[in-house]
Amino acid sequence: MRFLTAGESHGPQLTAIIEGVPSQLPLTEEDINYHLQRRQKGYGRGRRMQIEKDQVRITSGVRHGKTTGAPITLIVENNDWKHWDKIMGVAPLSEDEEKEVKRKITRPRPGHADLNGAIKYRHRDMRNVLERSSARETTVRVAVGAVAQVLLEVFGIEVCGHVLEIGHVKTGNLTYESIKSLKEKTEASEVRCLDPEASEKMMWAIDDAKNNGDSIGGIVEVVAVNLPVGLGSHVQYDRKLDGKIAQGVMSINAFKGVEVGLGFEAARMLGSNVHDEITYLEGQGFSRRTNRLGGFEGGMTNGMPVIVRGAMKPIPTLYKPLQSVDIETKEPFSASIERSDSCAVPAAAVVCEGVVAWELANAFLEKFGSDTIEDIVDNYNNYNIKVRDF
Numbered sequence: 001m002r003f004l005t006a007g008e009s010h011g012p013q014l015t016a017i018i019e020g021v022p023s024q025l026p027l028t029e030e031d032i033n034y035h036l037q038r039r040q041k042g043y044g045r046g047r048r049m050q051i052e053k054d055q056v057r058i059t060s061g062v063r064h065g066k067t068t069g070a071p072i073t074l075i076v077e078n079n080d081w082k083h084w085d086k087i088m089g090v091a092p093l094s095e096d097e098e099k100e101v102k103r104k105i106t107r108p109r110p111g112h113a114d115l116n117g118a119i120k121y122r123h124r125d126m127r128n129v130l131e132r133s134s135a136r137e138t139t140v141r142v143a144v145g146a147v148a149q150v151l152l153e154v155f156g157i158e159v160c161g162h163v164l165e166i167g168h169v170k171t172g173n174l175t176y177e178s179i180k181s182l183k184e185k186t187e188a189s190e191v192r193c194l195d196p197e198a199s200e201k202m203m204w205a206i207d208d209a210k211n212n213g214d215s216i217g218g219i220v221e222v223v224a225v226n227l228p229v230g231l232g233s234h235v236q237y238d239r240k241l242d243g244k245i246a247q248g249v250m251s252i253n254a255f256k257g258v259e260v261g262l263g264f265e266a267a268r269m270l271g272s273n274v275h276d277e278i279t280y281l282e283g284q285g286f287s288r289r290t291n292r293l294g295g296f297e298g299g300m301t302n303g304m305p306v307i308v309r310g311a312m313k314p315i316p317t318l319y320k321p322l323q324s325v326d327i328e329t330k331e332p333f334s335a336s337i338e339r340s341d342s343c344a345v346p347a348a349a350v351v352c353e354g355v356v357a358w359e360l361a362n363a364f365l366e367k368f369g370s371d372t373i374e375d376i377v378d379n380y381n382n383y384n385i386k387v388r389d390f
């Protein structure tokens with residue numbers, strides 16, 4: 001499968017076109033809206049989230065509740081567009097309109113895409129950069145991830161993202177009984193964290209940052225269960241599935257780090273405490289005693305839960321002034337106040353979940369075929385027998 005997204009933060013809509021989704025997959029707008037609503041929740045977001053009520057419209061590739069195998073178009077309209085239609089209009093402006101409408105953005109924010117994008121694409125109005133670099137785009141990334149999740153669920157594969165850390169506040173050691181309860185429990189928390197005590201401290205940390213005109217980042221974790229052995233491949237660098245997932249996670253706005261299983265911690269430990277011992281049970285096949293490597297060996301899934309973590313830096317738009325330079329006057333200035341999130345880590349956990357689900361679904365179809373669900377189910381069942389009897 002492949003997809004492209006298009007659309008600006010304050011334009012009329014965001015669009016994604018997905019190609020290669022198998023036919024006969026039951027898919028409704030509600031399946032996608034469930035995840036869009038999850039992304040909109042979360043403590044620390046700014047006023048924009050009160051304006052938007054994200055709802056998808058499927059305009060191709062689905063008929064009478066099932067995919068046809070044709071490209072699927074997903075559209076999410078921006079409610080905020082009504083306030084921006086002149087500023088974001090497509091038609092050229094007359095001189096009068098230009099005076100009325102155009103307040104050029106010439107003051108780049110440290111940590112955002114503004115300055116690099118303006119230099120690279122030679123824009124004197126940095127709105128041309130910020131509109132597309134905005135994480136508003138993650139709306140349709142989540143919609144695409146939702147389609148991937150619907151596909152994976154046919155095969156009992158569940159994916160869930162939650163928050164591990166906000167600033168210096170960490171969750172305690174948690175045991176994951178099942179991905180289902182993981183999802184249910186995180187829905188109940190305003191910061192999408194499983195530990196109620198830590199959740200409260202996380203909200204204090206967010207309030208603290210906000211009250212000081214600052215922003216705060218954190219770490220999210222995605223867990224996926226019931227995966228077969230052998231998604232991805234060891235034979236070529238660009239087929240290693242952990243590598244593909246890492247690329248996806250790093251592509252999320254403001255993500256600055258990714259790890260699988262123990263991740264960076266493994267580098268500080270001895271091998272005997274890192275590698276997962278192999279076991280065998282007649283009738284069930286091979287397994288691992290532990291899951292420190294997060295479900296991956298050799299770029300392939302090993303049947304254990306996939307565990308991926310991503311580190312999100314603090315939001316760049318700050319109420320507290322940071323030093324920057326105006327691109328027209330070349331004079332230094334201190335950042336002006338703009339509408340912004342102070343923390344978007346809980347939302348980013350949902351985005352990360354969608355991104356991981358997308359990579360897993362793609363690898364799944366590579367292994368088991370991609371034309372129609374019935375054939376994929378046959379291939380999958382046949383493979384499972386072979387794996388059990390190996």
Ligand SMILES: Cc1cc2nc3c(=O)[nH]c(=O)nc-3n(C[C@H](O)[C@H](O)[C@H](O)COP(=O)(O)O)c2cc1C
Binds near residue numbers: 046252317342351
């Ligand atoms: C869900 C989400 C919401 C975000 N909200 C904001 C925001 O309100 N203000 C802001 O300056 N950056 C926000 N960001 C981060 C910027 O989009 C990001 O820092 C920017 O695109 C530059 O990319 P980079 O940080 O990956 O280098 C958000 C990111 C995510 C994932």
Ligand SMILES: C=C(O[C@@H]1CC(C(=O)O)=C[C@@H](OP(=O)(O)O)[C@H]1O)C(=O)O
Binds near residue numbers: 048138139339340
């Ligand atoms: C719109 C979303 O996030 C936006 C991401 C974002 C940024 O700079 O990345 C800036 C803010 O937009 P605005 O300037 O319109 O308030 C966020 O609200 C969203 O997540 O749906």
